[in-house]
Amino acid sequence: MSDQNFQIFLSCLPGLEPVLAEEARALGLADPVAVAGGVEISGGWRDVWRANLWLRGASRVLVRIGEFRAMHLAQLDKRARKFPWGDFLRADVAIKVEAVCARSKIYHQGAAAQRVERAIAETLGAPIDPAATLRLMVRIEDDLVTLSLDSSGEGLHKRGHKLATGKAPLRETMAALFLRQMGYDGTQPVLDPMCGSGTFVIEAAEIAAGLAPGRTRGFAFEQFASFNAGAWDKMRASPSRLPPLQFFGFDRDQGAVRNSQQNAERAGVAACTQFICQPLGALMRPDTPPGLVMVNPPYGARISSPKLLYGLYASLGEVLKTQMKGWRVGLVTSDRKLAHVTGLNLTPGPLLPHGGLKVQLFQSGPL
Template identity: 70%
Template sequence: MNQTTFPIYLACLPGLEAVIAQEAHELGLPAPIIVPGGVETTGTWPDIWRANLWLRCASRVLVRLGQFRALHLAQLDKRARKFPWADFLRPDIPVRVDVTCTRSRIYHQKAAAQRIQTAITETLGASITLDADLRLMVRIDDDMVTVSLDTSGEGLHKRGHKLATGKAPLRETMAAAFLNQMGFDGTQPVIDPMCGSGTFILEAAERAAGLPPGRTRTFAFENLSSFEASAWAQMRQHSPQTPPAQFFGFDRDQGVIQNARENAQRAGLEDCTAFTCQPISALSRPDTPPGLIMVNPPYGGRIGNPARLFGLYATLGQVLRENFAGWRLGLVTSERKLAHATGLNLQPGPPIPHGGLKVQLFQSGPL
């Protein structure tokens, strides 16, 4: 197996870099360095496969294939033809090429892309298509050409088993990151009183079961010349644990509850999760030790008028104060005033972009 080490960039939503760095460290990736929008580390191709398979909070895994200097288009053409495309790409797999130019004598992105595309097609034989699953990213900065590859394909929030979603779904990568920020380690019970299609509950149960989040999907790296199917098949083998049945989702919409149950079944998590149709006012404490209450309630951007929601947040706060002593709340919202309407002492986390808004995780101590 090829043991060449490459620079790796773990892309994430701005504000989650520290979470990704910790996750990379726990996965054994060396010396993760926080940079804007992600984390830099290094690794071999098996490390890159493992990162895609196991990282719960990263958006994508990008690998830098190489660099060369080019001062003009003719030089770009010549050096692109000498680049070892065959070490990475296959002639039978189409590729998409995205080029950006900054602070360089080569400033025409379309012309630069044409040179690189022609070099690939004429030296390797691979076709270039705009909708190819395999995406090559070329950055020309200060006359240095850096060639990188998106090894993930679809974003890592696409787990592969969560097919049904609600009206305003929280990305799985965000839910996993918020659970991490709450100190979730797989042992605590988790409740979501407005669970929608079950994202928080499924992410918590999946981690408790020791299941890799990418176990039921495919990745772009499977179409590379460096890919070894037998080694990948061995890496994907896992020995799941059987966690306690302590992951509970509730919602007043029977349709989304049914979606959540189906998602749990596809994920192999139906034995440790339970989804029930009921309003917040009916929420009661389960027969478990204190754990986490994770909730992504409606907020202004999803409703139009945040003022209508103050009663909902106040009810949530009242129910939790009365019935959930010792539990901790993690509440996601874009509206600080709504978080305060719970009447609970909540500390805001960093703002995270979500659906055109900036949301924050508001955490409580033990209630």
């Protein structure tokens, strides 16, 4: 496998770039720099694999494989035909090309994509297919053509084992970065009194167990010319540990609890998680040291009656103050007023896009 070095872009939700940079640094990836929309690092193919396998907060891992200048379509065609596609792509694997043009003499994105597609098809022989899972991104900005491969394929929030979800589920990538913002390191208990499909609880348990988030799924880089199946199998076969039973999810909906239990079983963390069907008012402090309460209550269009929402958030605050002394709270909501209604002393984080809304993580100190 080539020791080539690339610029690698780890994409994430706008507003969480510094948190992802911190995670990349902790994973030992070289010189992570937070930029708009993600984090830039440099590294080789093994770093691309590790980033996909281990990063919990990244949405995708993009690899910049080359760049050249082109002032018009004929020049783009000529230089694309000289590019060493065989170093990166296989002739037997279909690919799709997406182009974006900004402030350049080449302004027609469709025509630019077609020229690159034709160059790949005619010089390498790889089939072009708009439905292909392998994706080459062509960015033409100020007449500089940059070529990047999406090494992830499906978004990295799709871990491969969370099949059952409820309404407005929180993405695993977002939950993981929220846990990191709360200072979670895998040792603290985590409890969610409105767990839905169990995202916070399962994500926390996986971190504690040392399980790689991408361990049960496939990636686009497995179809690259550089891929070495033996080396990848060794990397993926990392040891795990069994943490204590200190990850708790509660929900008043029996279907949500069943979904959470099934998701935890598929994720391999059923032994250290517990999901119970009960209303919010029945919450009692578990027999563990203080930890984190992570909760993503209903908000926005998920409940039509503002009165019901205000009552729910007030009850949540009251129950947590009564039952969870010493625990810290991380609350996700789209409405500052609802966070205020809890009566908890909460500090808001950055606004983040989620399901057509802007949400924030509100943090408390120990209750």
